[in-house]
Amino acid sequence: MSKKIVCLFDVDGTLTEPRQPINASVEKFLLETIKKEFDIAVVGGSDLIKIQEQLGGGQLFEKYKYVFAENGLITFKDGKALPSQSIQDMLGEDALQDFINFVLRYISELQLPFKRGTFVEFRTGMINVSPVGRNCSKKEREQFYEYDNEHHIREKFIQALKKEFPDLALTYSIGGQISFDVFPVGWDKTYCLRHLQGYDEIHFFGDKTAEGGNDHEIYESDLTIGHRVTCPKDTVNQLNILMALLKENREKEQLNVPLQCV
């Protein structure tokens, strides 16, 4: 009996260059070669709209059996939405508002070289906080990133939040150039695994697998077989290796089956 396997992919840096649409040859390989052997699924930290932009618009749900946006807080299986939880259900409105008020107050007292708009972006399972504001241009993003490397604005902000809210079970994750994410403990990418039932093996492919990276927990999870990749091309290479290994194992198994009289 062949094993039931699902290949689960991170998006940015794994299937696509960061924030870019998937390369046509990578997509063709996934849909025409990999999908014949395994179920395929994607898990991204960003919202569904961004994943749709990167991975094929309206046909997204036909291409991937599972689509996990926001680490799996938003889940589609065969195109159908599964029930989700929200950060407001988890924290409660009072705690949530105290938190947001503190964030806004802290930002109001920050002196930076410049500030733009959208300092708090509220998502289903996380809050994204940007001291400089998400509405900055590409050039301004880079400028802030450099400034932050020197002055540790985001790190200090997180320390202040941890000190102010020691009892809220929250995780803080610095990603990208201008912001950090805040979400309940455990609502990292491992969250999506609760929806992947009935598989013998879950192969996860991701690029940010080191500690502090947003693929770390799911890469290390006992429920997955983790593959660390460096770019989409490397993902394709590693999938080819996986396919070759499984083929070899299958052939060995067939040789080991005792001969039977028919």
Ligand SMILES: [Mg+2]
């Ligand atoms: Mg990534």
